[in-house]
Every structure is written in C-alpha cells, then in structure tokens.
Amino acid sequence: MSPMKKILKLPLRVSIAILLFGMLAKILEWPYAKEVMLLGFSLIGVLYMLRFAKKTEKRFIDYTKLVLIVFWSTNGIFRVLDFPYTLFFQIITAIAFLTWFIMEGTAYFLDEDRRAKNSLGQILWNCLLVVGTLGVIAGTILKVLDWSYAIHLLSLGITLIGAYVLKDVFVPASPRKEEPNNEEFQL
Secondary structure, eight states: OOGGGOTTHHHHHHHHHHHHHHHHHHHTTOTTHHHHHHHHHHHHHHHHHHHHHHOSSOOHHHHHHHHHHHHHHHHHHHHHTTOSOOHHHHHHHHHHHHHHIIIIIHHHHHOSSOOOOOOHHHHHHHHHHHHHHHHHHHHHHHHHTTOTTHHHHHHHHHHHHHHHHHHHHHSOOOOOOOOSOOSOOOO
16 A cells, blocks of 8 residues: 555544643643543544555555554553553553564665565564664663663663664675666767
C-alpha cells in the first residue's frame, strides 16, 4: 500500500491528538482526563484494526504492526482503568516493537516507499544497532544509579553503535549494475 493510499489516515491522526490531549489533561489534573485517554486509546486500536482489515496485501511486517498497535492500545486502556496484569501487554508490545524495528525500523525512516527489502546481513546489523542502543540506555541509567558494570554496558553499547555506523568503511561496497549506455556522450 503506497503512502498516498493509506486509509483512515486522518481519523488515526485525530485519535492520536485526542490521546495526547488526554495525557496533557492527566498531567494537568483536569477533569475527564481518563475518559479522554480511554477514548483515544480505543479509537487508535479500532481504527488500526479496520485499516489492517482493508489491506489487500498483508505481509509479516503488517501483522507485526497490528500486534504492536493492538497490544499497545490495550495496555493503555488497562492502565487508564487501573487493571492489574498489564505487564503481559507491555512485554508483547516490546517484542513487537523490537521485531518491527529490526525488520523495518531504520528503513522506515529512510525509504520513500516505506517498504524495506532487508537481507539477512542487514537484519543482523539492525539487531546490533538495537542491542547497542539498549546498551547505551541501560548503561547510562545504571551509571546514574551508580550500579556495578554500568561502564562496561555503556562501553559495549557505544562500541556496537560505532561498529554499525562504521560498517560501510570496512565492508566493501557491492558492485553496482552498470548502465548499458555508458559510452561517451556524443553530440
């Protein structure tokens, strides 16, 4: 599905705006903040499921996004209603997010058509980037808390991210397909 043909784009954006307004209202302790947040989470979950149902071509990444959005919105609804056992939804959301990030995350922000065609090597490199980023975040938090091995974890994360950034320097570029008309330009 091309970016121009995405259905329910405007209603989903309005739902996100409603959710953000509800979060702001909760921070400012305004009345009906929980109800507005509940409405926002519910609309996002239902609208995304409708959007997914209308899709003609469904791939694994589309199912991953569906699981991510549905479990995230369900977790939000349960948190607003103060239900217990939200940890299950948070874990599934985290797994779905990491799966999406590994498969499409970096390409989503770079490709114009938002369709990643990653090889196994690119997926492994994306995994290293995720592990490195998590290492930097965890190492930083643990250093602030003055825990043991925080510097080691931070160093590992920075090393992995550095390797990801510098991979193009050490890995030879793949040969490009030559154009058939590479002769001299003649007038």
